Amino acid sequence: MIVIFRNIDEQDIDSMTKWLNKQGVSMQIFDNDGTIIGKLYGNIKAIDSRFLYEWKSVINVISTECNHALAGNSKGKRTVTVGNVTFGQEFVMIAGPCTIEQEQDLLTVARAVADSGAKVLRGGAYKPRTSPYSYQGLGSEGLAMLERAGKECGLMTVSEIPDAQLLSQFDHIDILQVGARNMQNYYLLKQLGKCNKPILLKRGLSSTVDEWLYSAEYIMSEGNCNVILCDRGIRMGDRCVVDIAQLYNSLEMTCLPIIVDPSHACGNSNLVLPLSRAVASLAIDGLMIEVNADCQKTLCDGVQSLSITQYQQLVTQVDTIRRVI
Ligand code: PEP
Ligand code: MN
Numbered sequence: 001m002i003v004i005f006r007n008i009d010e011q012d013i014d015s016m017t018k019w020l021n022k023q024g025v026s027m028q029i030f031d032n033d034g035t036i037i038g039k040l041y042g043n044i045k046a047i048d049s050r051f052l053y054e055w056k057s058v059i060n061v062i063s064t065e066c067n068h069a070l071a072g073n074s075k076g077k078r079t080v081t082v083g084n085v086t087f088g089q090e091f092v093m094i095a096g097p098c099t100i101e102q103e104q105d106l107l108t109v110a111r112a113v114a115d116s117g118a119k120v121l122r123g124g125a126y127k128p129r130t131s132p133y134s135y136q137g138l139g140s141e142g143l144a145m146l147e148r149a150g151k152e153c154g155l156m157t158v159s160e161i162p163d164a165q166l167l168s169q170f171d172h173i174d175i176l177q178v179g180a181r182n183m184q185n186y187y188l189l190k191q192l193g194k195c196n197k198p199i200l201l202k203r204g205l206s207s208t209v210d211e212w213l214y215s216a217e218y219i220m221s222e223g224n225c226n227v228i229l230c231d232r233g234i235r236m237g238d239r240c241v242v243d244i245a246q247l248y249n250s251l252e253m254t255c256l257p258i259i260v261d262p263s264h265a266c267g268n269s270n271l272v273l274p275l276s277r278a279v280a281s282l283a284i285d286g287l288m289i290e291v292n293a294d295c296q297k298t299l300c301d302g303v304q305s306l307s308i309t310q311y312q313q314l315v316t317q318v319d320t321i322r323r324v325i
Contacts, residue, residue, distance in 0.1 A: 001049060002062045003027070003038035004074060009057035013038070016055050023047060070225065071216040071254050078255045080226045082174050082198050083156050085119040087228050088257035091322060092286030094158060095311060096122035097293075098263075098301035099135065100142035105293035106149045112308040113291060114153040116315045120175065121146065121155040122288060126162045127300060128181050135299040140169045147172040158200055158288075164191035174198070180205050180232055180264070183215050193222025200288075202230045202261070205240070209250045216256060229258045230288060233265030240265045242275060248282055257285035263304045269295065272306055273314050280318045281325055289314065 005013070008031075016038075017027050024043035029036065040047070049061040062074050079088035095113040100106055100123040110121050125142030127135065138145070143159060150157040158175035161167065162182060170176055175198045182188055183204035192199050199219055203212045216227045231247055233240030242265045251258055262275040276287055292298045292305040306314065 001040040001044050001047065002074075003040065003052055003058055004060040004062070005036040005038065006057045006059050008036050012055045012057040016052070016058075020047070068210075068213045068217055068254070070220040071213045071227070071256055073253055073255050075255055078225065078257070080198050080228050080257055082120075085156055087198075087259070087285050091284075092120060092259065093118040093315065094120040094122050094259070094286060094288040095291045097124075097298065098290045098305060099124040099127050099137055099299065100145050101135075101138070101299060103145045103149070106145055107152065108293045109291050109308065110149040110153040110155060113311065114155050116312050118315075119156060120158055121150050121153065122158050122177075122290075123149075124160050124300070126160055126166065128160070128162055128179050129300075143169055143173060150174070161192070162188075164188050167191070167195060170197070175200050175228070177230075178202060178215075183207055183212065186215075186218055189215055189218035190222050193219040193224045195224060196226075197224075198226040198228060199224065200228050200230050200259075202232050203234065205235045207234065209246060209253060212250075213254055216254070227256050228285070229254065229256050230261050231258060231265075232261040239267055242279060244278060244282070247279065247284070251283055259286040259288055260284055261288040263288070263290035263301070263306075267304050269304055269306055269310065272304065273310070273317065276314055276318055277321055280321045287318065 020027050023046045025047060026041050027038045029038050052058055052061045060074050077088055079086050085092055095118045096109055123146045125137050125139055127137040146157050146159055156174040158177050159173050160177040160179045161170055177200045180202045201216055219227050231242055233242045260279045262272045266272050266275055290301055290305040291311045295302045295305045295307055
């Protein structure tokens with residue numbers, strides 16, 4: 001366990017040391033570039049970390065059992081800026097089709113979501129499909145369409161990168177998405193840690209928050225700290241579920257911005273609006289919503305995609321909730 005102090009307050013440190021010693025714990029103090037840190041040794045299990053905040057100079061108590069040195073919350077919240085958008089500072093709407101299929105539909109959606117205040121256009125060009133016989137995406141051609149639509153509508157762009165070898169194809173895409181299925185592809189994460197683009201890291205289908213943060217740690221420890229987390233629910237039976245209580249906890253556990261993707265969590269467009277309303281009441285940093293010009297015809301995730309009208313309704317309701325909160 002580590003205790004971070006606001007400053008060297010001899011009286012506080014003395015009285016805490018005495019109290020800790022009585023519990024069978026010793027504390028070693030060191031100054032890490034101006035940050036005063038107390039490292040606790042011994043019978044740590046006897047300590048309820050919440051109690052340590054009774055000492056007024058304590059800023060933070062960190063459990064070292066869970067060692068998210070960079071992605072953890074010990075240094076306060078981080079922001080991630082992409083062009084004119086700052087995650088962690090403003091509520092960011094990301095919207096667009098699951099997959100890029102044809103340019104005209106993409107443009108129709110891009111114009112509509114930009115008019116409703118979205119800042120980022122999503123669209124998959126490389127699609128991780130359960131069946132190898134399902135539509136796999138347009139690849140580099142799709143990325144070029146996304147770039148053009150983003151430029152035309154003044155939107156930043158995000159698309160999933162499944163393999164670091166494709167990095168050069170993503171030169172003109174603003175945010176690189178790591179899909180749920182790749183959250184623990186550590187070799188991909190390390191490569192993305194060496195590039196200078198923001199990474200949207202989705203939570204794995206069966207991952208704990210601890211594992212999710214370790215994946216962020218893989219990217220950050222290679223030097224790229226521009227990571228945005230995206231909770232897209234975890235698998236429970238036939239559906240995925242966003243655990244709202246745990247989401248609240250995740251927001252407390254990390255310094256990184258967290259957005260929610262209710263489309264993949266719900267798997268059904270009827271549920272996207274109510275789930276968006278529910279999570280918008282927490283201090284999340286944005287939403288990512290699948291929107292399609294023609295949900296019936298699309299080759300990928302049409303059942304969970306919203307029409308443009310449904311999306312506009314969602315934005316109005318989420319805005320209202322956020323104003324109340
Ligand atoms: C997607 O965003 O289209 C996608 C496939 O998401 P996930 O990786 O969360 O399933
Ligand atoms: Mn999808």
